[in-house]
Amino acid sequence: MRITSFKNMYIAELQELRNVEEQLADAFLRMAEMVSHPSLKYALTYQRERTQTQRQWLDEILRLHGGNRQTHTDQAMEALILESEKMATMVAGDELRDAALIASAQKIGHYKIAAYGSAAALAGQLDLRDDQRELHLGLIEEREVDSLLTQVAKQEVNQDARAA
Numbered sequence: 001m002r003i004t005s006f007k008n009m010y011i012a013e014l015q016e017l018r019n020v021e022e023q024l025a026d027a028f029l030r031m032a033e034m035v036s037h038p039s040l041k042y043a044l045t046y047q048r049e050r051t052q053t054q055r056q057w058l059d060e061i062l063r064l065h066g067g068n069r070q071t072h073t074d075q076a077m078e079a080l081i082l083e084s085e086k087m088a089t090m091v092a093g094d095e096l097r098d099a100a101l102i103a104s105a106q107k108i109g110h111y112k113i114a115a116y117g118s119a120a121a122l123a124g125q126l127d128l129r130d131d132q133r134e135l136h137l138g139l140i141e142e143r144e145v146d147s148l149l150t151q152v153a154k155q156e157v158n159q160d161a162r163a164a
Contacts, residue, residue, distance in 0.1 A: 010122040011067040014058060017115050020077045021055035024048070024108065027081045031101050036094035037160070039152050044105065047145050054138050061131055080108050099161035102153045109146045116142055 028048035035041050062068070084104035091100045120135035 006122075007065075007126060010119070010126055010128075011062070011065055012072060013115070013119045013122055014062055014065070015067060015072040016074050017112075017119055018055060018058040018062060019072055019074045020112060020115060021051050021058060023074065023077050023081060024051045024112075025055065027084070027108075028105075031084065031088070031105065034088055035098050035101055037098050037152070037157055040098050040102065040149075040157055043145070043148050043152055044101075046148070047105070047109075050141055050145065054141070057134055061134065076111065077108070080104075080111060084108065093164050095157070095160040095164040098157045099153065102149050102157055106146060106149050109142055109149070113139060113142045113146070 025048060028044050028051060032041050032044035032048065035044065084101065084107075087100045087104055088097055091097050116135055116139035120132050120139060123129075123132035123135055
């Protein structure tokens, strides 16, 4: 697919971001089922809930702009999810798996931070202030989840993993 305008590029970014959220709804559920620390399970479950909400409002933004919500598969996210699942099977013991899953979830989160930031910047360039505001809120939520995961890692999971 050849993109012929800046607005079409923005729509393609939204489609990609929407697909990221779609892929992650299932991935975060699988990750949450693998963890042993209750606070990490909570963080991953919370992230899954946020992912579902974000996907819904991305659907709405795409609908408003006439974009098809299912035209793009984000292969980078597919690879990040695959690597997360592979890492979870490579480590021995619950404590190490939890630490590995936090690292994986943060890699995924940082990808999402970049995606939301890029989409918000494009919306701003197009003077789509409502879109920009919503995308910026998604960016803030991603940063909050990253902070929560860092806190869980530092206060609980990594200490237990080191001791294992």
